[in-house]
Amino acid sequence: MSVVPAGVLPGSALPVADDAGHAAELGPRARLWPSLAAVYRAQLSRARVARIPLLFVATFQSVGIMVLMRGVVDGGGEARSVVAGASVLVVAFVALNLLAQYFGQLRAGGGLDHYATLPVPPAAVVLGAAGAYASFTVPGTLATAVFGCVLFGLPMTHLWVLLAVIPLAGAALAGLGAALGLLAPRPELATLLGQLGMSAALLLGVLPPDRLPTVVQYARDLLPSTYGVEAFARAFDRHPDWAFVLGDLAVCAGVGVASLAVATWAYRRAAVR
Numbered sequence: 001m002s003v004v005p006a007g008v009l010p011g012s013a014l015p016v017a018d019d020a021g022h023a024a025e026l027g028p029r030a031r032l033w034p035s036l037a038a039v040y041r042a043q044l045s046r047a048r049v050a051r052i053p054l055l056f057v058a059t060f061q062s063v064g065i066m067v068l069m070r071g072v073v074d075g076g077g078e079a080r081s082v083v084a085g086a087s088v089l090v091v092a093f094v095a096l097n098l099l100a101q102y103f104g105q106l107r108a109g110g111g112l113d114h115y116a117t118l119p120v121p122p123a124a125v126v127l128g129a130a131g132a133y134a135s136f137t138v139p140g141t142l143a144t145a146v147f148g149c150v151l152f153g154l155p156m157t158h159l160w161v162l163l164a165v166i167p168l169a170g171a172a173l174a175g176l177g178a179a180l181g182l183l184a185p186r187p188e189l190a191t192l193l194g195q196l197g198m199s200a201a202l203l204l205g206v207l208p209p210d211r212l213p214t215v216v217q218y219a220r221d222l223l224p225s226t227y228g229v230e231a232f233a234r235a236f237d238r239h240p241d242w243a244f245v246l247g248d249l250a251v252c253a254g255v256g257v258a259s260l261a262v263a264t265w266a267y268r269r270a271a272v273r
Helices: 032-070 076-108 111-117 122-135 137-152 159-183 187-206 214-221 225-234 242-271
Strands: none
Touching: 032 076, 032 122, 032 137, 032 187, 076 111, 076 122, 076 137, 076 159, 076 187, 076 225, 111 242, 122 137, 122 159, 122 242, 137 159, 159 187, 159 225, 159 242, 187 214, 187 225, 225 242
């Protein structure tokens, strides 16, 4: 009875050594886009039930702010700023505030260890979670914008600009929220930072910039959501200056890439600790 090595049998599942003595790879490495799609679908189905009530809260909050501002602002450029700021505030509430809380709790509860064992790139985890949370902002942002246009008598001709404002401003704010949650040493601090960020988006985004002190206007320029607000507010003009709109959207895109890169680095840093 002869003995045949298992490595030479056809269909053998064992790794076969090459001439250099290295074992052959068992399978290809996970690619970014398929991993991103898988994480996005998982996060979307997981958060669907829990986040929908919070989305109503975010929309109701923005609508209530516009109703209050209606007694102060009559129309014109200030009305455009109020409606644009209140619409982007829905994005800030979900993408910045809730995402900071989610990653803070995930880090504190050991959830990052689960993701670290999966064959997915760190960027796919951050982008998938950020995209899923930002997706919940679409209905509330559109509803807020339509209500604001009716309330202040603004035209709805260029509301399609929101199709660019939501993902770009959402990416910038979601990256910032994820970074805050991953870098905060405690989940309570992550929640506090998320709340402070949302409050900044509320005060600096909804209030007309002409009524703010000069120092506060400079601080407003540092907030990522400001450029989404400016792009949407310009779209209410009868003949919008599309060069400025595209410029504001480009700034949003650049900040989004940078903030998501920082969040990915923060995820790597938190996952190895």
